[in-house]
Every structure is written in C-alpha cells, then in structure tokens.
Amino acid sequence: MRAAVLREHGEPLDVTEVPDPTCDPDGVVVEVEACGICRSDWHSWMGHGEWANDAVPSGQILGHEPAGRVVEVGERVETIAEGDRVALPFNLACGSCGYCRTGHGNVCTGDHPNALGFELSAQGAFADLVHLPSADYNAIRLPEGVSPTDVAALGCRFMTAYNALDARAGLRAGQWVAVHGCGGVGLSAIQVANVLGARVVAVDVRDSALDAAADLGADAVVNGSTEDPVEAIRGLTDGGAHVSLDALGVAETCRNSVRSVRPRGSHVQVGLTTEAEKGNVSLPTDWMTRHEVSFLGARGMPPTSADDLLSLLASDAVDPGSLVTKTVSLDEVPERLAAMTDYDTVGVEVMVP
Amino acid sequence: MRAAVLREHGEPLDVTEVPDPTCDPDGVVVEVEACGICRSDWHSWMGHGEWANDAVPSGQILGHEPAGRVVEVGERVETIAEGDRVALPFNLACGSCGYCRTGHGNVCTGDHPNALGFELSAQGAFADLVHLPSADYNAIRLPEGVSPTDVAALGCRFMTAYNALDARAGLRAGQWVAVHGCGGVGLSAIQVANVLGARVVAVDVRDSALDAAADLGADAVVNGSTEDPVEAIRGLTDGGAHVSLDALGVAETCRNSVRSVRPRGSHVQVGLTTEAEKGNVSLPTDWMTRHEVSFLGARGMPPTSADDLLSLLASDAVDPGSLVTKTVSLDEVPERLAAMTDYDTVGVEVMVP
Amino acid sequence: MRAAVLREHGEPLDVTEVPDPTCDPDGVVVEVEACGICRSDWHSWMGHGEWANDAVPSGQILGHEPAGRVVEVGERVETIAEGDRVALPFNLACGSCGYCRTGHGNVCTGDHPNALGFELSAQGAFADLVHLPSADYNAIRLPEGVSPTDVAALGCRFMTAYNALDARAGLRAGQWVAVHGCGGVGLSAIQVANVLGARVVAVDVRDSALDAAADLGADAVVNGSTEDPVEAIRGLTDGGAHVSLDALGVAETCRNSVRSVRPRGSHVQVGLTTEAEKGNVSLPTDWMTRHEVSFLGARGMPPTSADDLLSLLASDAVDPGSLVTKTVSLDEVPERLAAMTDYDTVGVEVMVP
Amino acid sequence: MRAAVLREHGEPLDVTEVPDPTCDPDGVVVEVEACGICRSDWHSWMGHGEWANDAVPSGQILGHEPAGRVVEVGERVETIAEGDRVALPFNLACGSCGYCRTGHGNVCTGDHPNALGFELSAQGAFADLVHLPSADYNAIRLPEGVSPTDVAALGCRFMTAYNALDARAGLRAGQWVAVHGCGGVGLSAIQVANVLGARVVAVDVRDSALDAAADLGADAVVNGSTEDPVEAIRGLTDGGAHVSLDALGVAETCRNSVRSVRPRGSHVQVGLTTEAEKGNVSLPTDWMTRHEVSFLGARGMPPTSADDLLSLLASDAVDPGSLVTKTVSLDEVPERLAAMTDYDTVGVEVMVP
C-alpha cells in the first residue's frame, strides 16, 4: 500500500509504497476512506515530545483520525465483519484492564499499543490501509449513510472535546464555558457546548477563528491580543465561567483558562504543551485552593462513549462535518503539515486517499 | 479583654489589654475556651502572603481554631442563644450568596469577612473573647459534653482534611490515599481516611511524624528523605494512589503528590505555598492530561457539613483530641509561634486562656 | 383586593373582595401580573388529597404560578426592593434549615409554609396581590424585559420539569428520555430535554397533545391508546430509555414509565396521584432490582437553581411562553378550572388580572 | 462428580453422581472448596418465581456462592491459570456488552447465562466442580491465604450489600443507614456500613438476629414486632435515615424501609419478593415525590468492583467470615435448605464438599 512515512523530524513525509499491515488475531484491517489532519500530527512531525523521551520515531506512519471500511478481520474478533464501516479512536485500549472494563479505555493501562499513529506498533492512517488492534473493544461502528469526511472530523478533536466537557467537566445546561483556542478542538468544543445547553465565550488571537466561533454559535468572543481574556470572561459571565477549556497547551492559555473560572469551577486541559513548556506549566495553586478550583486532564474519548456521541449525530444536534474546510489527497499531506508551521489552519482539513 | 496582637511580622505577638468585640446584629460573641495553634498562624505572623497583597496587617489578633460558649447574641440571630457551645470555622460565610445557599459557604463570594483571624474585620481567638459574624449560618453548634480542646483540634485542620478527602476527592472505602506531610492536617487526614475505609500511605521526612502516622493507623509510611516517595507509593499501591493530598504547600511535595496518583486519580491541595513558591507551582500538565489526573483545590469546610462531621465524632469513629500534644496559656502563644520557625511541631498544640 | 376563593370542593371559586395580604418582616407583597392555571389547582379544587389529610381547606385562594412586581417589602428583607420583578416558586422554603442551605429548598423541613396557594398560611395568586414569605431566599429575581405570561408559564410546570430531568435524573446529551403525558409538565419536559441534548419519545392518548409534542421537537410520538407504550419505547430506544418521566400520576402511566427504562435507567415521578391511587402505586420491584432501575421523586425546583434556569432563558434555548395557549381574566378562572373536569387542556393557560 | 440436583420444587435435593461440566473456550472449571447456602437457594427450591415464568427448572444444580481452585482452563482464556484461587459471582456477565464495558456487568444485557445456579446453562456449585463462563471477565481472583469459607461468605450476600450501599446508594461517613432484616444480607450490610463510616439502625423481628446485629456494631436495634420501625428510625436518626435497605423483599419491610428515609434519602432494594407479592409492591409515590425520595434497585456486584472489595478485606476492615455460623457437607445441603422453611437461620451457613 501507499503511506506517508516520517523519515526525519521536520523533513517532508515520504509518500511511498510500504507493506500492507498484517492483521492481529484480535484486530481488523481498515481501508481508509478519510483521515483528519491534526496539529498533533504536526507536533509529531516536528519531533516534539523528546523532553519526555516521547518523540515519534523514524518510520512512523502518521494519521490518527481515520474512518473507513473493514477489509480483513482477525480470527478472535467477534462483533465486526468485513464490510463494516468504522471510525478508529486514536486512543487505543486493551479491552481487559480495570480501566477498559469500567468505561475508561482512554486511559488503558494494559500492555498494549495506546496511541494510533504515534508509535511503530500502531501505524497510522495517512495510508491506504490501517490496522486496528483489539477491534471488538476499540472500533466505533458507524451507521450506513454517514459520510467518511464527517466522521474523520469527529476524531480526535470532536471526541476529545465531547469527553472533556461532558464526561470530565460535567458541563450542564445554563452554565458558562470558556474555550481558549478556536482551532479544530476549540470549534468542536463550541458545538459540544451548544448541544449541552451551555453558553460559550470563545477566545483566540485570530479574528478569522473568532468569526468561525461566532458562526458556530458562541455567545461571545474575546480577542486575546487586544483584551485580557481573564478579565473579559469574568465580566461576561458574572464572576467566571463554570468550566473553561484550554485547547492549545501553551502556558499562557493554560493559566488564562484556569483563571477564567468561578469558585468551584473546573478547567479542563486537552492541549499538550509545546517545546517552550516541555510538559510543565506553572499554575496558581494558592488561588485554586482558596476557591476550590479544579484542573482536570482529559484524553481522547473512551470507545464506550461512542453510542452517546453517535446518538447526538443521529439527532442532528451536532455537525462535525461543518468544521471541514478542505479535503486533500495522500500526496498533499506532507505539504499541509508543513503549512501548519507558519499559521494555524482554521477548521479541520481531511485527507481522502 | 486580653489578646495576642500582631504588631510587626516576625516580632513576638503583644499579649495585652484590648477593647472587647462589639456584636453585629447578625453575630455572636463567644468566650474562648480553647483555640488551636496552627502553621497558618505562623505564616501570618511571618508576613507571608505579601506577594498576593495578602499579608496579615498590623493590629491583627491571630487565632482561627476556637471553641467556646456564647456570651452575647445579636438582635437578628435566630437559632443561637446565650450559653450555647459552639465551634467557629475559620472560613466565614455571608449565608446568602449562591455558594452559601448550595452548601459551599467555604467559598462564599458575599461582601463579608471571610477568614477569621486573618483580617481586621474578623479578629481572631488568641483572646478572651471572639466575635462570629453571620452566626446563624457560620456557628457549629456543639453537643454538651464535648471537651473544648477536642473541638479546638477539629478546626481548621480536621475540618479541612475531612472536606478535602470526603467532599472534594470523594475518597471511598477500599481505595488508597497518599498523605504528604504528617503535621496537624496530615494526621487529621489519616484519621479521616480510616473512617472512610481507605488505606493510607503517609509521607514525611521526620521519623517522629511517621511514628505518629503509624500509631494513627497508616497502612504504610515512607520517609521522603531516604526514598523517592512517588516510586514508593506507586509500588505500595499497585500503580498509584486513588487520591493524594498535599498538606504542606511546598512545590516538591505538591508535585510529588500529583505524581503519586494512578490514571484518573485525584490530587487534593490543602496546603498554601511558602515564600519560595509565592502561590505558584509548576505542574506536569502533559502527564496529567495523558492520564486524566485531577488537581483539586480544597479550602476549610462548609459549615453545612458540620452535622456529618459531628455524627462521626458521636460514633467514636474519629478522635481529633488524640492529636493534641500540648495545651498552653494565652501568654505562651507568642513563644509557641516562634518555636515553629525552627521545627515543625508534631501533632496539635491548643491554647486554653 | 379581589381574589378567587375556594368555598367548597367542586363548587365554583368565589371571585370576591378580600383583605390585602399583610407583609411579614421576612416577606414581600407582589402585585400579580400573571399566574398560570395548573392541574394541581384542579386537584385542590376537587378536594383531592383527603386520603392524606391534605385536602385544601375552605377559604383558600388558589394559584401557585405567579409573576409580578414587588409593592411592599418586609423590614428584614435585604436583597429585594419595591419595584423588582419576581417569579414565585410554589415550593416555599424557610431559607435556614439544612436542606435550604445546601441547595435543596424544595424539600425544606423548616417550620414554615411550604406550598403557595395550597395552605391558608400561604394564600395563592388568583388575586391582585400575593404574599411571598422568606423572600430573600424564595424570590426568583427576573431580568427586565421578560413578559409576565412567559414567566407564569415557567412555573410550576417548567421548573418542575427542569429540576426533574436535570438535577434529579441527570439526563445528558445523546440519551433517550420518554415523557408520559403531554400536558403542561410533559410539554415543558420536552423543551427541557431538547436543551439538554437528549432525544425524546412523547406518549399521550390524545393526538392533539402528540401534535404539540412533535411541534416542540419530540423525536418520536406514541399514542398509548393504540399501541403498548412500553413496547414502543423499548423498540424506538434500542432497549429502553435512559430516563422516563411520568407527568400524570395515574397508576398505569407511572408503571408504564418505570417499565420504559433500560437497565440502570431512572424513572422520575412528578405527577401526584388521583383519587383512584390515593397516593400509592404498585411497582414491579423485582424487575427494578434485577435491572438496577431507579424510581426518583421530584418536587418543584429549588429556588437556588433559578440562575441556571434564567440563563437558559437568556440564551433562547428554551421558550416556555410558546406553551401558553390562552390568557384569561381573574373572573374567568372558576370556569377554566371547571373545564378541566371534562378534558385536559393542551398547553398552558395563564390568568392576567 | 457428585452434585445436589433439584428434581421437584419442595422435594429434597437429589445428591447424586452427574457428568463433570465441560469447559467452554472462554470458561474455566473450578473445584469447589466452599459454597454458601442462601435464602435464594431456598426460593429456587420452593419454585418461587413462577409468576414471572422464572422458576428454576428440574435438573438444576443449585449453589451460587462458591470459591475454589481452577482445574481446567478454556483455550481462549488469557488471564487465569490452572491452580488459581477464585471466587465466582452469582451474577454472570458476557464481558462485551455496553454494561460490561462500563463497570456494570451485574446488569449485563448480552446473550449469555446471567445467574449461576439458577439456570440450566449455568449449573451451580453444590457439587464437586462448577463451570464459570466468560472467566476472564467474571472470575474474582483471590490472594493466597484467604480461607475458602471466608470467601464463600462474601458472596452473594456480602457483595450484594457492598454494591447496594456503596455504589448504588452512595452511603457516606457520618450518615445514618437503616437495615431491614438481619439475615445474611442484612448482617453483611451492617459490616459494610461500618467500614463506610456510617451509623446503623438494625431492624428485625427476632431478638437473636438483633443480638447478632449489635455484636457486629449496629448503633441501635429495633424489634419490628414490638415497635413501629418507621417511627423508631425517624426518632433515632433525627428525621429519617439517609439510606435504608430492605434485605427481605416482603411488602411490609419494603414499604417500611422506603418510609424510613429523610427527604432526598434513598431506599435500596436487594431482597426479591415472595409468593405473596409476586414481584410487585405498592409504594407511597406521592410521599416519595413530595420529599424527593429515591427507590434504587440493586443486584449482586459487578465483577469489576472486586478489587475494592478485596482491598477492604486486605485491610481487615471487614470480616465476612465472622458471619459463618456453621459448615456442612454436600450431603447435608438438602436438609439445611428444608430447615429454612420453618425458621430463618441467623448468619451464614457454608457447604464444604
């Protein structure tokens, strides 16, 4: 098959012929119909994560937001058949550890690949074919009729936003949520907040991103380059948001997000940090203690939450496909990644092989 | 009345005659029967908090863990009578804001004094008499027969530990909790963990403190000066504690506590930082995001939780009085505070006027 | 003032001149601008509740869903001024018991009137003026610009539905909810379910009510006179609803609602029973035990939830005014109540004096 | 192997030679070391359940509370080896449905046997050998050194009580719980309540059972034959228990338990009904609605809760073995079952083959 392979950090991906994946007894092989291109791919490509011995290795096929059709099924797989349509979560789970059995497969502790497209034992989906391990547990079965690009837009960004706001932060109708960073995750978070009945303040430094946020139904927007987002949010929300989400992972946005909440409010962190922070952010712990503020990490979405998510889609309450601004071919992926170095694309770009 | 007044940070408190408190229409005046001496008093005495414009002012009467008997009752007070026995929470509440009405008076946002013994409008209890504002809401009514020193040992440390582990962290039976720092709050936390049915790993750098922890029922102790507490805890608890509490507020213990938990575990912060941190601690946000770890601030205890706390006392499930290692007179308070500069007292000292 | 007074159960209300209410030190007097007419009024008028010694007495002014403008303020009231616009919850609270202080004033246990318009110490709002006790706690302050009929439509039905589905049942986005009975509470529940992102199956025996349900966004409707609602719901929802609500209080609808849920699902009861049940319904306890089903009682809405509810209104996510099908004068109230004997009005009727 | 087989309801079990169980690919065969004798066995033996077409069939081997050693392992089993010590939950789960994957295997909806010892596809453990299907998911792995009779006393009664009070009712330290019926489940519930830090009122009509309850640490006991348990409990608990549990399943105890709770309190039902109720109990729904009372069904314990339960055992916080009053041989089982017809045994009897 053809695939986009990482050879050296920061050098264009090598789109080339590679061997087809082999199917584990518990896995399935999926023909890729679409795969989102995500800032996490760019981080991997740049070699970020080396501070935690976590840089993506040479030889990696990137791409972690795929949807497609099953073309091969492992002998131990029980619930998936050739021809089924599935989406693949980037957070892979073993299916049998204590976390997997209690609805928290996104933090699986099993001895198992755990991040699709970020490790050699779980090659990604900028390719014709992709392998999904422990498929009975991990696969998200799709109803017929859903467009592959819509589904690619679901993951990882929409799923991450949904899990962060619904399951982790427990955001409820009538509450205020602040969203810091209006890229793919942030815009997804606005859609999720709407369907939960919450009110949104969107923050970014780019007017184009804020326009997109307003179009999606943000109740207020704040340009962080021209006003202090913390002050602005506290004013708009009568003392602070109930929930605030940092989609970026930059120290300043993370701290701003924490400081945006009211007493007993929750900040949810979904963005991973950059080279500047190397995984650590200084937080106002005395202030958080004084006001019983929570900092909640959130990763991807447990596969077991897929039913509720698909139910949202079925009811037309959300439309992740509306975030897709461009579709590109496999050959164009290297150039689209490189383009992220200079600017942040608005919305979601999707590869269709 | 006589009281111990702060004149200058770091200089001995001035034990002297001062005017009796005047009683607000909503307040009561309490004759102090006992008042715990707490590391927070020492921080205030040293002038810490100046980095947040929050240093305690000259003229302040310190002392925030009192119990006593009501000797004067404001005209609007409805539920307290002269002669009633009460404990006073350090966290004062207005009784009518949204937080006060929903069981979260410890983070009251009303225009009201909010920290007994830390601001001139709420003079403390190293004195013969102390005034409690909004007494209908704030007073913790005591059953007859409880000893005043026992009650002084309840607050703020025991209440803080109870609120932190029970209400904030939701610690449950069968779970593991790590307690970092075995002073008054830490030892209280061990008692609370026991009554919740949890298993405890206690961490300190002083063997005397660890001995006290073991006597109170800690299942394991770790001396942080001779072994890595994070590694030790992860080993003892099969992958990390469910809950971990930092009672100190030093950057290293705070980070250690965060790193002590398993995926989806919760760190609870009760200790305020020192001059070194000035209110901020650098935290491993990428790691917390990856494993959905929570950082939860916790402050004091809502007065509305007092019934459950007193119910615990009534059932002999906890015994805060066992933490009291020494009782001293009002005249001895200045010297006991100064003694904290050089070493950390084990257990709780209580002033009896 | 003029008021509609109950003289004898089942006889037309007596619209007549009565003395103005006197204002408690903690209360306010409100000039009624609008008051919903509710099936609970009809139950009271008919004398239901005698099986529990709870029939409404002769001399009672009915009417428990008012909004209006404050015209007199008790001397102890601190947060309300003459001229303020307020809505009055039917569930009155003392403001100081343990329930009132923890956000559950709707089940207040204080020695205090607890049901506006259902007891002589809390005369209702089919009148020019109505008195609200413990007004600092109970009053729901309204923003300017809201129409009084819209607000009258909020209570008690909309508030009850909101509290039942959001706070009691914890209904979440993507879940299925079944609503049994599409009168005022049921239609309100459909609006609430929509704003929570849930999917709705509406059940009634009247096609007109089902048409109204569909217009408000129910995803499916079931006519209980032509098909088995339990079977229909289990089919539509792939094994049962996550939450089901009985708005009627008839034994059959209550049992149907319980049987509508999936394992670990929750039935919420808001409807009070009729003379036939006299307060008791036989429930399938073995089946509920086998499948860990919950039966949750729900009463009105705590006044402390009003901020979130008003926030929903402010965001245009819900529109209770759309339920108002008719406005009538005070003189017409007796006739409108009598009309309920023969048929169930669709939507909400509101008195405007 | 030898086993005790049901031939006809109410006739002595037939202890006889039967074929050894065959091992499913996903199952294991366990050599029975001990198996509790439970009132559910008696109900099955009597043929109860026929009203729901749920009577246990002729040919059934009863016995659903076993512990033992694995002697044969199916080819697909991954985590269990020959020689492992295991306990078997009576509630069997498929391991792959939505409930099994989210920590609720006790209400599994998979196409799979679901009740060990109550259906022919899941023969019970009054036998030398017993088969456990889907063993990776269902088996509760035991540490070495635990005595088999202790473990037999864990299930189903102790597990049921633990799940009911901890997971379903969320009972917390300082709260009051009422336990109606002090047989095996009730006495287990008292132990569980103690370890959760709660205070217990125990109710029974037998003084011997109440003595056992007091010995286990009940704070108060009420003999329901000499005083009204509802009144007594409301008095002892200052207005009603926070949680109440009906261990019997008789209409009167069920209603008493519901009426024992305070506003917003929770009744938990674990007992199944008798021939008199045939699965249905009339409940005071108006009163439950008025006070927001919850009725919560609870079944067994999810296998995924076993870690926390075993952690409790490891910390010596609970001692189910103390409930064992008698051990008997396989040959004595028929007689012990028959003995339950005339009186309720106090504590737990265990078969050791």
Ligand SMILES: [Zn+2]
């Ligand atoms: Zn990067």
Ligand SMILES: [Zn+2]
């Ligand atoms: Zn796993």
Ligand SMILES: [Zn+2]
């Ligand atoms: Zn991504």
Ligand SMILES: [Zn+2]
């Ligand atoms: Zn300090």
Ligand SMILES: [Zn+2]
């Ligand atoms: Zn307040």
Ligand SMILES: [Zn+2]
């Ligand atoms: Zn203190």
Ligand SMILES: [Zn+2]
């Ligand atoms: Zn009250």
Ligand SMILES: [Zn+2]
């Ligand atoms: Zn009404």
Ligand SMILES: [Zn+2]
């Ligand atoms: Zn299952």
Ligand SMILES: [Zn+2]
């Ligand atoms: Zn049993």
